[in-house]
Amino acid sequence: MKIIVCIKQVPAKDAPLSISGNWIKESDIGFEMNEPDSYALEEALRLKEKHGGEVVALSMGPERVKQTIKEALAKGADRGIHISDDQFAQLDPLSAARTLAEALRKENADLILTGLQSDDHGFGQTGVLVATLLDLPHATIIMQIEVQEKKMRLKRELEAGWFQHIECPLPAVLSIQSGINKVRYATLKGIMAAKKKEIASMTRESLGVKSEPTQKIEKIYVPTKTKKTEFLTGTPAEMATKLVEKLKFDARVI
Amino acid sequence: MKILVITEQRQGKWNNTSFETLVAAQQIAADTGSAISALVIGKGVANFAEDLASKNIAEILLLEHDLLEAYTPDGYSLALSQVIGSSKPDLVLFPHTYQVRDFAPKLAAMMGKGMIADCVSFHKEGDKVVFVRQMFQGKTVADVTFQGASPWFGSFQSGAFRADLLKAHPSGKAPINKIAVELKPEQIRTKPLELFKEAKSSVDLTQAPVIVSIGRGIKAPENIPQAEALAKAIGGEMAASRPICDEGWLPMERQIGSSGQTVAPKLYLALGISGAIQHVVGMKGARTIVAINKDQNAPIFEIADYGIVGDIFEIMPALTAALEKAKT
DSSP: OOEEEEEEEETTOOOOEEETTTEEETTTEEEEOOOOHHHHHHHHHEEEEEEEOOOEEEEESTTTTHHHHHHHHTTTTTTTEEOOOOTTGGGOHHHHHHHHHHHHHTTOOOOEEEOOOOOOOOOOHHHHHHHHHHOOOEEEEEEEEEEEEEEEEEEEOOSSTEEEEEEEEEEEEEEEOOOOOOOOOOOOHHHHHHSSSEEEEEEETTOOOOOOSSEEEEEEEOOOOOOOOOOOOOOOHHHHHHHHHIIIIIIIIO | OOOEOOOEEEEEHHHHHHHHHHHHHHHHHHHOOOOEEEEEEEEEOOOHHHHHHBSSEEEEEEEEGGGGGSHHHHHHHHHHHHHHHHHHOOOEEEEHHHHHHHHHHHHHHHHHHHHHEEEEEEEETTTEEEEEEEEGTTTEEEEEOSSSSOEEEEETTTSOOOOOOOOOSSOOOOOEEOOOOOOOOGGOOSSEEEEOOOOOOOGGGOSSSSSEEEEEGGGGGGHHHHHHHHHHHHEEEEEEEHHHHHSSOOOOOGGSSSSSBBBOOOOOEEESSOOOOOHHHHTTTOEEEEEEEEEOOOGGGSSEEEESSOOOOHHHHHHHHHHHHHOO
């Protein structure tokens, strides 16, 4: 099976965010693999272990995203594709998907996986859009994949503890739900092997993608709080006593 | 402006977030002098259209077809693109449900348009409607505008608007108009099978008046007994954010969030929970929220009534002791 995983590099979870216009200041912060995508990558690696084939890690962004591709290679992906784009953070979901779709089109993958959403933009649309642009069937919020010949039996998650089984033909695009598996760490052996693996480079222009933006982030800001939070101070024992008092006499919930 | 709201129901029941989206539509309509249509899609769903006819909506569209009886992304996208092509709304709104996430971006993209999804509010700037959505897992929000010609597609987050604010029809009933679409079986590529529940459901968190919930800050399953002792002292049920349940440290039925339970208890105690969107969506309706987290910038503090910036491993035992003391 040829499986391509779309992986995004995002600001590290604990990175202090410094808002600058309609994005954040990228200098002085760390970046990491988008956690939802790491579940997609892990699922791809498991499918390869079971069915044979190849796992390709695809990522779009500035030069720094190569680090995340290398991490995917160290975990077991066979090769990488880097779509170089410094303005990547400004792309609306459809424009970003159009670029990814062009890179994916020539690859003729059996299966394309994405995470559910990114921890920075959080659009949650990439998988569905890529499927639409490539005219492939898709399913989202997937918790289990069973490959049978030219089709799959999938477990899809719904709200409130409900699930659904679906049959989906191959090739297809799936967006993977977090918790579908336990993500592996890269081994030292894998890190060494990654150095020899190929990362192909291309740009949005070289892919011939032209796209008008469909939406625009005007500005980003810290939300004005509608709720007034009362912060308690003191030693743990003092704060605990104060809190119990407030819950008992002010809020009257205990 | 013409606004079209796509409502959702499953297995004979409304997804109530449909009403929240109708409230959002009514507010946008009031601000922009627009008319609202609401659409019911499926098969054998005329009663849902009747439910909507008593509301302040200009027109109810009833879209039924054999191939729409069970939800599929192909079926819904192909059917709705025909409806949008013929009725030409400017703004198409959805509740941001798991089903909408599965087909709405496809529907928009089929028409060459983009979708602004999971919005928490909107406001007007001049004659433009600006949609607000969260970014960076709730740490910031963003003002987003549509670019280019309509139709425009947007969805609203569960709980962003209050369903009980839905205005009734002022004079009588809205007309219900049936629409026909063309669909062929070979166009529908995925085959939906049975829906099922997995969790034992030995506890119904939606009925618990007090909930003590743990997040990643609990660090290891060996630490959970401290939270359980606190839950016992305060008379609460244990719950958790998704990562805890994914790890198997607590059963899936204890999960609160978009994939788990949505609760509105008297008291919600969030221990070591950062406040990511997927979790908050499941508990922001709680009457009183107490958050304890060592990160003062954790988004959970945005919605907390009481906050303690501190180490949960110091606070949990202190709180348990204070609660025991208060009982005597």
